[in-house]
Amino acid sequence: MVDPExxxxxxxSEGKQKESGLITTEKHDEVTVVAVGADxxxxxxxxxxxxxxxxxxxxxxxxxxxxxxxxxVDSAGLGALVSALKSVRPSGGDVRICGARPEVTTVFELTxxxxxxxxxxxxxxxxxxxxxxx
Amino acid sequence: MTSTGGPPPWFDRGGMQAWTEGMAKALRRRVAxxxxxxxxxxxxxxxxxxxVRIPFQVNxxxxxxxxxxxxxxxxxxxxxxxxxxxxxxxxxxxxxxxTDLVKTTAHQWRELSLLYRFSDLIAxxxxxxxxxxxxxxxxxxxxxxxxxxxxxxxxxxESGFAWTGDGAAQLRGLTEWGARLESGMxxxxxxxxxxxxxxxxxxxxxxLVVPLRCRDRNFGALAAASExxxxxxxxxxxxxxxxxxxxxxxxxxxxxIDQAREHERLRRELEVAAEIQASIMPPQVTETExxxxxxxxxxxxxxxxxxxxxxxxxxxLLAGVADVSGHGLSSAxxxxxxxxxxxxxxxxxxxxxxxxxxxNRLVCAxxxxxxxxxxxxxxxxxxxxxxxxxxxxxxxxxxxxxxxSIEMVTASSLPLGILEDESFEDVRLEASxxxxxxxxxxxITEAVxxxxxxxxxxxxxxxxxxxxxxxxxxxxxxxxxxxxxxxFEAGQTRSDDLTLLVVRRKQ
Numbered sequence: 001m002v003d004p005e006x007x008x009x010x011x012x013s014e015g016k017q018k019e020s021g022l023i024t025t026e027k028h029d030e031v032t033v034v035a036v037g038a039d040x041x042x043x044x045x046x047x048x049x050x051x052x053x054x055x056x057x058x059x060x061x062x063x064x065x066x067x068x069x070x071x072x073v074d075s076a077g078l079g080a081l082v083s084a085l086k087s088v089r090p091s092g093g094d095v096r097i098c099g100a101r102p103e104v105t106t107v108f109e110l111t112x113x114x115x116x117x118x119x120x121x122x123x124x125x126x127x128x129x130x131x132x133x134x
Numbered sequence: 135m136t137s138t139g140g141p142p143p144w145f146d147r148g149g150m151q152a153w154t155e156g157m158a159k160a161l162r163r164r165v166a167x168x169x170x171x172x173x174x175x176x177x178x179x180x181x182x183x184x185x186v187r188i189p190f191q192v193n194x195x196x197x198x199x200x201x202x203x204x205x206x207x208x209x210x211x212x213x214x215x216x217x218x219x220x221x222x223x224x225x226x227x228x229x230x231x232x233t234d235l236v237k238t239t240a241h242q243w244r245e246l247s248l249l250y251r252f253s254d255l256i257a258x259x260x261x262x263x264x265x266x267x268x269x270x271x272x273x274x275x276x277x278x279x280x281x282x283x284x285x286x287x288x289x290x291x292e293s294g295f296a297w298t299g300d301g302a303a304q305l306r307g308l309t310e311w312g313a314r315l316e317s318g319m320x321x322x323x324x325x326x327x328x329x330x331x332x333x334x335x336x337x338x339x340x341x342l343v344v345p346l347r348c349r350d351r352n353f354g355a356l357a358a359a360s361e362x363x364x365x366x367x368x369x370x371x372x373x374x375x376x377x378x379x380x381x382x383x384x385x386x387x388x389x390x391i392d393q394a395r396e397h398e399r400l401r402r403e404l405e406v407a408a409e410i411q412a413s414i415m416p417p418q419v420t421e422t423e424x425x426x427x428x429x430x431x432x433x434x435x436x437x438x439x440x441x442x443x444x445x446x447x448x449x450x451l452l453a454g455v456a457d458v459s460g461h462g463l464s465s466a467x468x469x470x471x472x473x474x475x476x477x478x479x480x481x482x483x484x485x486x487x488x489x490x491x492x493x494n495r496l497v498c499a500x501x502x503x504x505x506x507x508x509x510x511x512x513x514x515x516x517x518x519x520x521x522x523x524x525x526x527x528x529x530x531x532x533x534x535x536x537x538x539s540i541e542m543v544t545a546s547s548l549p550l551g552i553l554e555d556e557s558f559e560d561v562r563l564e565a566s567x568x569x570x571x572x573x574x575x576x577x578i579t580e581a582v583x584x585x586x587x588x589x590x591x592x593x594x595x596x597x598x599x600x601x602x603x604x605x606x607x608x609x610x611x612x613x614x615x616x617x618x619x620x621x622f623e624a625g626q627t628r629s630d631d632l633t634l635l636v637v638r639r640k641q
Contacts (some may be wrong), residue, residue, distance in 0.1 A: 009623065041629065045460070048504060059333065068434065072580075074576065075458075075459035075460065075576060075630075076459055076461070078459060079459035079507060083505025084505075086503060086505065086552075108527060110530065110544065110545065111509060111548070111549060112527050112545050112547055112548045113527070114548075115553075116548065116552060
């Protein structure tokens with residue numbers, strides 16, 4: 001069971017820890033991989049935004065958002081990702097996307113979000129991109 | 135052996151008199167019933183000599199005796215009398231049990247009446263203070279307490295305190311502690327309270343404390359100090375718990391009523407907001423000498439984050455569709471501000487990319503930090519029939535060319551509100567390249583059929599294609615798309631705002 005009294009960073013330091021049915025986090029050095037477990041639609045996007053905000057408040061500024069389990073992202077879902085990106089950019093951080101299905105990638109392309117989000121085919125390449133940044 | 139004083143409670147003088155007289159007549163002796171204090175209660179017949187006394191017991195206790203004077207058939211009669219007395223005892227025992235049953239039933243009836251009356255009185259109450267006072271009065275009467283106190287939710291998160299009797303103020307700490315319990319308990323002294331986790335003080339008499347609980351939530355607690363040093367009984371705790379449970383349910387209902395009132399107030403405000411938003415939208419059909427424009431905007435909730443613009447200009451027309459990320463009230467508030475700005479800026483800025491550049495800075499400054507953004511596409515028609523299209527992250531407008539083919543103009547820029555220094559560009563289509571342009575929000579392409587599939591741009595293009603061969607009027611094109619969408623959705627509830635704007639150039 002997750003102890004709500006403990007900080008999210010403590011919980012994440014245990015390696016892989018389920019935060020909710022919507023998001024799972026996994027720490028890789030200074031990068032946190034956030035796997036989204038369900039579609040980012042009007043109902044779930046606010047929750048996703050709050051969870052991402054919580055992770056960032058805990059001190060994480062480099063995030064890889066794994067969308068491989070997501071079939072649909074609407075504008076509110078994009079808003080959650082944009083909000084996370086805007087929170088980490090001033091600290092030199094970034095939010096990178098990986099595993100997006102073609103239909104989800106299309107949403108990023110049509111809205112031109114590809115201008116601000118770097119999209120990678122899988123986790124490994126997304127994590128590697130942060131290593132090359134150093 | 136012990137005896138009780140006076141005639142027993144079951145003593146039925148009429149029945150006993152008849153029995154005694156019958157016995158005296160049958161035996162031709164004096165027969166008497168003697169009370170526990172040796173005083174004759176009933177006597178019948180006559181006889182001489184020292185009488186024989188047969189004890190009469192009820193539940194093993196001497197309550198009376200039967201005296202019978204001696205005679206020829208004394209021994210046989212004694213046996214007979216013993217048998218008769220035995221029968222009488224059985225009758226008395228049964229009657230005694232019945233008396234106990236009646237007493238128990240009467241007690242339970244009083245409890246039931248109290249609970250029923252309490253339930254009846256609280257049914258119409260809508261004031262938590264009145265409810266607490268009523269509970270205090272009933273509990274005081276039922277438990278015969280020296281003093282009692284109740285803490286309760288008096289609305290808007292405030293805590294109320296009701297009390298009765300001397301020393302009740304000292305019960306406050308205990309009552310607040312009791313409001314965290316899951317079930318009631320009787321505390322016989324400070325030691326018991328400390329063991330139970332209570333660290334305050336209260337009068338040195340036994341105290342009963344029960345939470346006002348409903349659906350796993352506590353709405354307060356009732357505490358009562360005993361009138362004397364006798365313990366409260368398990369029956370007292372049961373009765374107090376029943377009263378507290380009813381009160382808990384009533385407090386829960388009051389909270390629901392408050393919430394329902396608040397929801398109703400918000401619903402009325404949203405109704406007004408929806409009316410205001412509808413009133414500032416352009417008319418659904420606008421017809422000028424050179425253009426026919428048909429638009430529709432259906433919010434998923436009362437108000438939405440979509441809108442469309444139809445602003446006729448001296449040399450043409452400015453039209454477009456915008457969508458604030460998310461939907462609902464927050465999106466609607468931003469959208470209304472944004473729409474006003476576009477309209478105001480259209481008087482001084484003619485190129486759509488320029489309009490987007492300025493409004494982007496405004497949106498970034500206002501709500502950029504919240505992660506909200508606006509996708510927008512603007513069409514600026516010029517006097518020669520050409521159109522400049524600027525698209526900020528919005529789904530691509532679909533253009534029906536004069537030859538009936540369909541082309542799309544994809545976005546080149548991010549939505550507004552993301553990057554302050556984002557650049558925007560106008561894509562120009564000559565009059566020969568376009569006749570009808572349909573712009574729409576993602577509420578159309580992301581509409582879902584019962585089997586979970588999305589309408590998508592492919593289906594929209596197909597739907598538009600059905601209208602394309604003999605390019606029809608803007609209203610007809612709009613309605614064809616909406617009919618196809620409605621057929622596709624087959625009654626599914628929409629989760630996003632939906633906007634469609636069709637512009638047809640007449641010349």
